[in-house]
Amino acid sequence: xxxxxxxxxxxxxxxxxxxxxxxxxxxxxxxxxxxxxxxxxxxxxxxxxxxxxxxxxxxxxxxxxxxxxxxxxxxxxxxxxxxxxxxxxxxxxxxxxxxxxxxxxxxxxxxxxxxxxxxxxxxxxxxxxxxxxxxxxxxxxxxxxxxxxxxxxxxxxxxxxxxxxxxxxxxxxxxxxxxxxxxxxxxxxxxxxxxxxxxxxxxxxxxxxxxxxxxxxxxxxxxxxxxxxxxxxxxxxxxxxxxxxxxxxxxxxxxxxxxxxxxxxxxxxxxxxxxxxxxxxxxxxxxxxxxxxxxxxxxxxxxxxxxxxxxxxxxxxxxxxxxxxxxxxxxxxxxxxxxxxxxxxxxxxxxxxxxxxxxxxxxxxxxxxxxxxxxxxxxxxxxxxxxxxxxxxxxxxxxxxxxxxxxxxxxxxxxxxxxxxxxxxxxxxxxxxxxxxxxxxxxxxxxxxxxxxxxxxxxxxxxxxxxxxxxxxxxxxxxxxxxxxxxxxxxxx
Amino acid sequence: xxxxxxxxxxxxxxxxxxxxxxxxxxxxxxxxxxxxxxxxxxxxxxxxxxxxxxxxxxxxxxxxxxxxxxxxxxxxxxxxxxxxxxxxxxxxxxxxxxxxxxxxxxxxxxxxxxxxxxxxxxxxxxxxxxxxxxxxxxxxxxxxxxxxxxxxxxxxxxxxxxxxxxxxxxxxxxxxxxxxxxxxxxxxxxxxxxxxxxxxxxxxxxxxxxxxxxxxxxxxxxxxxxxxxxxxxxxxxxxxxxxxxxxxxxxxxxxxxxxxxxxxxxxxxxxxxxxxxxxxxxxxxxxxxxxxxxxxxxxxxxxxxxxxxxxxxxxxxxxxxxxxxxxxxxxxxxxxxxxxxxxxxxxxxxxxxxxxxxxxxxxxxxxxxxxxxxxxxxxxxxxxxxxxxxxxxxxxxxxxxxxxxxxxxxxxxxxxxxxxxxxxxxxxxxxxxxxxxxxxxxxxxxxxxxxxxxxx
Numbered sequence: 026x027x028x029x030x031x032x033x034x035x036x037x038x039x040x041x042x043x044x045x046x047x048x049x050x051x052x053x054x055x056x057x058x059x060x061x062x063x064x065x066x067x068x069x070x071x072x073x074x075x076x077x078x079x080x081x082x083x084x085x086x087x088x089x090x091x092x093x094x095x096x097x098x099x100x101x102x103x104x105x106x107x108x109x110x111x112x113x114x115x116x117x118x119x120x121x122x123x124x125x126x127x128x129x130x131x132x133x134x135x136x137x138x139x140x141x142x143x144x145x146x147x148x149x150x151x152x153x154x155x156x157x158x159x160x161x162x163x164x165x166x167x168x169x170x171x172x173x174x175x176x177x178x179x180x181x182x183x184x185x186x187x188x189x190x191x192x193x194x195x196x197x198x199x200x201x202x203x204x205x206x207x208x209x210x211x212x213x214x215x216x217x218x219x220x221x222x223x224x225x226x227x228x229x230x231x232x233x234x235x236x237x238x239x240x241x242x243x244x245x246x247x248x249x250x251x252x253x254x255x256x257x258x259x260x261x262x263x264x265x266x267x268x269x270x271x272x273x274x275x276x277x278x279x280x281x282x283x284x285x286x287x288x289x290x291x292x293x294x295x296x297x298x299x300x301x302x303x304x305x306x307x308x309x310x311x312x313x314x315x316x317x318x319x320x321x322x323x324x325x326x327x328x329x330x331x332x333x334x335x336x337x338x339x340x341x342x343x344x345x346x347x348x349x350x351x352x353x354x355x356x357x358x359x360x361x362x363x364x365x366x367x368x369x370x371x372x373x374x375x376x377x378x379x380x381x382x383x384x385x386x387x388x389x390x391x392x393x394x395x396x397x398x399x400x401x402x403x404x405x406x407x408x409x410x411x412x413x414x415x416x417x418x419x420x421x422x423x424x425x426x427x428x429x430x431x432x433x434x435x436x437x438x439x440x441x442x443x444x445x446x447x448x449x450x451x452x453x454x455x456x457x458x459x460x461x462x463x464x465x466x467x468x469x470x471x472x473x474x475x476x477x478x479x480x481x482x483x484x485x486x487x488x489x490x491x492x493x494x495x496x497x498x499x500x501x502x503x504x505x506x507x508x509x510x511x512x513x514x515x516x517x518x
Numbered sequence: 519x520x521x522x523x524x525x526x527x528x529x530x531x532x533x534x535x536x537x538x539x540x541x542x543x544x545x546x547x548x549x550x551x552x553x554x555x556x557x558x559x560x561x562x563x564x565x566x567x568x569x570x571x572x573x574x575x576x577x578x579x580x581x582x583x584x585x586x587x588x589x590x591x592x593x594x595x596x597x598x599x600x601x602x603x604x605x606x607x608x609x610x611x612x613x614x615x616x617x618x619x620x621x622x623x624x625x626x627x628x629x630x631x632x633x634x635x636x637x638x639x640x641x642x643x644x645x646x647x648x649x650x651x652x653x654x655x656x657x658x659x660x661x662x663x664x665x666x667x668x669x670x671x672x673x674x675x676x677x678x679x680x681x682x683x684x685x686x687x688x689x690x691x692x693x694x695x696x697x698x699x700x701x702x703x704x705x706x707x708x709x710x711x712x713x714x715x716x717x718x719x720x721x722x723x724x725x726x727x728x729x730x731x732x733x734x735x736x737x738x739x740x741x742x743x744x745x746x747x748x749x750x751x752x753x754x755x756x757x758x759x760x761x762x763x764x765x766x767x768x769x770x771x772x773x774x775x776x777x778x779x780x781x782x783x784x785x786x787x788x789x790x791x792x793x794x795x796x797x798x799x800x801x802x803x804x805x806x807x808x809x810x811x812x813x814x815x816x817x818x819x820x821x822x823x824x825x826x827x828x829x830x831x832x833x834x835x836x837x838x839x840x841x842x843x844x845x846x847x848x849x850x851x852x853x854x855x856x857x858x859x860x861x862x863x864x865x866x867x868x869x870x871x872x873x874x875x876x877x878x879x880x881x882x883x884x885x886x887x888x889x890x891x892x893x894x895x896x897x898x899x900x901x902x903x904x905x906x907x908x909x910x911x912x913x914x915x916x917x918x919x920x921x922x923x924x925x926x927x928x929x930x931x932x933x934x935x936x937x938x939x940x941x942x943x944x945x946x947x948x949x950x951x952x953x954x955x956x957x958x959x960x961x962x963x964x965x966x967x968x969x970x971x972x973x974x
Binding site for chain 2: 182202
């Protein structure tokens with residue numbers, strides 16, 4: 026392993042993430058929220074550590090796939106650790122494990138929280154907590170690639186390790202330009218959402234923090250009752266639509282901008298994504314119709330009973346969009362919804378958003394490939410000598426990629442079950458333990474039972490919290506980069 | 519520039535590697551996923567899988583915005599179709615590799631009708647290179663600049679040479695018409711200044727106009743006698759072109775080829791060559807052709823290993839000039855230590871030729887890049903520029919121009935005359951300037967000078 030280069034690159038990423046703390050520092054100065062010194066101290070520590078690491082001068086700049094994976098995985102662990110320091114220095118989250126959990130949850134865009142009262146957090150820290158979603162959504166490394174010139178000629182390995190989806194295709198020849206294009210689309214869509222929110226009457230702070238949460242598909246709320254705080258059908262619907270938009274593969278927006286409508290609109294993953302999303306919303310809306318008398322268990326401050334199919338659709342669409350894109354905002358306590366709706370939502374947690382989006386989960390494209398592979402295997406059982414390939418959007422899928430997806434699926438389930446075993450030691454119900462692990466692994470945030478939309482993760486033991494932090498990282502980086510850290514071979518020269 | 523490379527074999531890969539370093543945006547098209555994986559993993563390029571003649575594949579590669587399309591698949595016909603299709607779809611400049619001798623005769627017609635801007639024939643280029651090497655039997659490498667007027671000859675300094683252990687400044691007064699442009703010592707490359715010394719075993723690059731260089735080698739007592747006979751092993755395209763080129767020069771030429779049908783075809787097409795049907799790697803055969811008396815042994819079979827072993831045998835038997843074709847580019851360093859100096863690689867030659875023209879297309883404000891030559895090993899490059907009107911460095915004596923560290927202004931060519939520049943000389947517009955610099959440091963002629971520093 027090229028240790029020097031690994032350290033150098035991680036140092037650069039840390040420097041950058043330390044500089045990002047300038048934003049919450051600014052917010053804290055504007056609102057005089059009393060957390061300025063904590064943020065400043067954390068920023069100095071982070072930048073200093075990063076600068077120290079980046080002093081290591083690499084002798085060779087050959088970055089192989091394994092170094093790419095290790096740089097990405099270690100960067101995420103370290104960025105999460107340092108990103109948690111502002112909470113620790115301020116004292117609002119006294120335990121380091123909790124700080125780590127909260128920041129991992131932020132950067133991995135999970136949105137699972139150990140805070141029982143988010144509104145008690147000072148504004149600077151609230152802003153930083155939401156901003157970690159935005160930074161982590163598109164990827165800290167991709168941001169570095171866009172901003173730092175010449176991170177080594179083979180930086181494609183960094184991008185591959187960080188970008189979600191079974192294959193990372195370039196849009197333009199240069200990695201750094203790819204990163205820039207993706208970030209430009211990301212910033213553009215985010216700006217659009219901020220403006221929309223401002224028009225809806227939110228103040229700038231709320232508009233920004235909620236956009237960060239939706240754009241990164243993270244889901245940290247600023248208020249105890251999340252988006253329901255605004256209790257406005259318009260805001261809910263728009264946030265629901267924006268979440269869904271951030272769950273689409275960003276390459277497709279690039280094709281749209283390039284007026285390549287065929288590539289953008291004909292993409293089969295995107296079509297399946299919308300079909301699942303809208304279909305689930307309608308089925309759940311029908312399923313929860315009987316709950317009109319209790320206001321669909323809305324978590325708004327003043328729950329109004331009654332409503333027709335469209336009121337049900339309002340709640341079901343928002344919850345479905347939030348869960349499928351793995352955001353985790355909530356407007357209703359879906360934990361109390363009928364069994365069918367709950368099961369559909371749990372299944373959506375598995376599926377997740379599209380490849381190349383900011384969302385988590387297994388990704389729609391993998392579901393597509395798994396099903397197509399299964400259909401082919403059935404066909405092969407009937408016609409043992411048949412020769413056929415799995416096709417996606419008219420292209421034959423590489424057999425390596427197919428077996429890679431199948432391996433990924435198993436690894437995902439394996440990690441889920443292994444983590445479940447550890448977490449179950451805490452003695453909570455199966456529903457709580459299972460969905461807690463699933464919600465962290467798929468980067469959603471809320472699950473069912475105790476960790477439902479109105480609950481939190483505070484009650485878990487430190488061991489469970491660390492395991493779930495690891496789950497979040499494994500889920501965000503798509504299993505193998507993190508698992509690789511545990512392979513002794515990866516560290517050898 | 520946006521460049522599409524179709525075919526990611528050895529040539530395509532090498533090209534992509536160098537062009538990315540030059541700062542171009544490269545898209546690589548190939549049918550084989552393994553080839554693409556290699557490019558995608560190690561180079562900052564975009565990979566598109568498919569047939570490069572397919573319109574859909576070309577569109578996907580962004581052909582409408584492409585500045586150059588380079589077709590270097592293994593198939594001549596496919597290369598032509600690729601260029602034709604790409605030009606129709608909006609590519610601005612097309613380069614195709616066409617190597618079958620059957621096409622070379624109708625090349626002009628094909629090129630015009632198919633709208634191919636440049637055709638590169640690696641085998642013929644290699645043959646030309648070999649024929650140049652045969653002119654100076656002691657030379658390892660010969661490169662020409664300024665339309666053949668200037669020659670840069672690489673040779674090995676022997677312990678008996680009169681140029682050793684003398685500062686270059688003094689050598690200069692002794693041999694005023696040649697310039698020592700670079701020295702390779704072991705694995706390191708030196709861009710020399712007046713105080714540098716030449717040590718025995720160094721590989722030295724001497725530059726000057728043709729006559730001066732020939733005169734210089736006579737002066738230091740190098741063997742400049744022309745070769746009278748040559749033995750070619752292997753009857754491929756290179757042998758064919760080489761026989762055509764040197765067959766008329768009064769060289770007694772024998773060609774050994776193992777396959778009978780190939781021998782028949784060669785004997786049909788070539789007049790001044792004795793074609794022998796035998797195994798050229800067999801030492802019995804070589805001895806029966808009296809290899810020790812042979813002026814040059816040129817090994818051109820398809821297999822690198824056979825070429826090298828036969829070449830080594832020739833060196834041991836005391837052949838004056840042994841030239842070996844090696845296509846595996848990364849094997850070059852190892853081979854150099856084995857005692858065979860002259861290595862020709864058609865694939866590397868192709869990449870070099872295309873690289874030059876791409877760089878030449880990428881003209882800059884103050885100068886035109888005519889040629890870039892990558893010295894073996896790749897660490898040092900020789901650049902040929904034409905200085906244009908209005909450039910900031912014109913008409914300033916060189917000792918007042920701040921030349922950046924590690925760059926040597928080697929030669930000027932003005933009105934067809936070769937000038938070895940001294941501090942009092944200056945560059946005029948229209949001059950051809952030959953620069954030596956570390957690879958990748960110079961893009962414009964202006965890069966060689968610290969213009970901002972001068973203005974202070």
